[in-house]
Amino acid sequence: MDILTADAQLEDELGIDSVKLAEIAAVVGREFNIPPDRLPRGAQARTLSAMADVVARLLADTQPAAVATTPPAPVAAPVPPVSSAGSPVEDLEARVRAVFARVTRYPEALLTPEADLEDELGIDSVKQAEVMAVLVKELGLTDAPQPSQRLRTISTICEMARARLAVAAPVREDRAPRPSPPPPAVLPFAGKVAFVTGAGKGIGKVIAARLASAGATVVVNSFHSRDEGERTVQEIVAAGGKAFHAWGSVAQEEHLDRMFASIEAQFGGLDFLVCNASNGLIGPFDRITPRDWDKAFRTCITGTYECALRARPLMARRGGGSIVTMSTSMSQRYMHDLGCQGVVKAGVESLTRYLAAELAPDGIRTNCVSAGPVHGELLGMFPDAASRVARWESATPGGEICTAEDVADVTELLLGPKTRRVNGAIWVVDAGLSGTVDGLLPGASETRRPGGPRGSHSREHDVRALLALDS
16 A cells, blocks of 8 residues: 555556556446446546546536436337347447457446547557457457458447448358367366466566466566566467566565465465575675675575465465475585575575475475576576586586476476375476586686685676576
């Protein structure tokens, strides 16, 4: 509530998108008995203050209407006109509105026949094209209207559909009945709700997309990478999946309280938790400060612990769930410049074993994916990244280090029913690199000169970058 100030921009500052604003407007309409066509939209709903002003003005205007009047005598309802395709006009309009509501997730109360789809409702041309594609299929139209046609309202779309159905009706009567399409395949995670922390980019983003493609509704968390988190959600939805964005830091309790309260309110429970958010300085010990250690510990260990404890009751009410934590295979070995991350991730692995024992009575499994170097933007943060990758690949038994997809493969497996007897396990995913020694020690070009105060650095070793970008 503390961030919902009267003049905060609901979309630009608070990240409440147009779909959610439409839902809020519909609830406001129901609460204050405001007709759908008079609900605040556009500039009228950019701040809570603006929305409150519109509601107050509408309520003031409607006060005289509260005077009791004699109800008019009942009049017989007119028979709805019938199109040449044999369907009542009202039925056609209802079907069109239902499709709009399903594709855009707008409340049907806002989808009035004469509302301008783009200017008043904010449904852009891309989303309108998606709706038309569904309408063409569900109504049996021959094809979609050309872009030059100005179908600005649901009413004009109904007129277009009615005309095309009238032309197509005689042809359809002569056709042989089409066989029913086969039922869609049931996705393994259909009906499941997953929360993936640090999913704005990198491994977390790939895991979120993978779970969505398996049928789960994914809550995508990001903090430093808010724009990337929202973009991840957009990409998942565009691919046919279900996803929502939850902005916040797992290292801050008030952020966690808000995110988990939102999950509970929206979904009623949780099935999967992937603790991917991470923080750790890349560099030697003489450049790591107590503040760096504190940030890494609060994100990787305390954040993972707090997420798991908040997920516990949400999973228990669904009969159980599955948690996957993320570590590095260098937590048990030495890798140059990975001291902060390696030490803290060793704590994550120990925490995983304890969570597995503590949460098992509620039917919750907790396992860990311990990944080695993974192709992607994070490798570029290492000094002499190109030479290191070459050395790591030469030391890997198969000659190639892993990708984010490899990590997502194992994460999906550990969350699913095929590993229902696996609990408290640490699964190493590094293509065998941790079984070697040569690829982990520094090369000659990385040998450091002794000395230098802690916190000092040169351009060559300016390594104050986070190993993971979304704490």
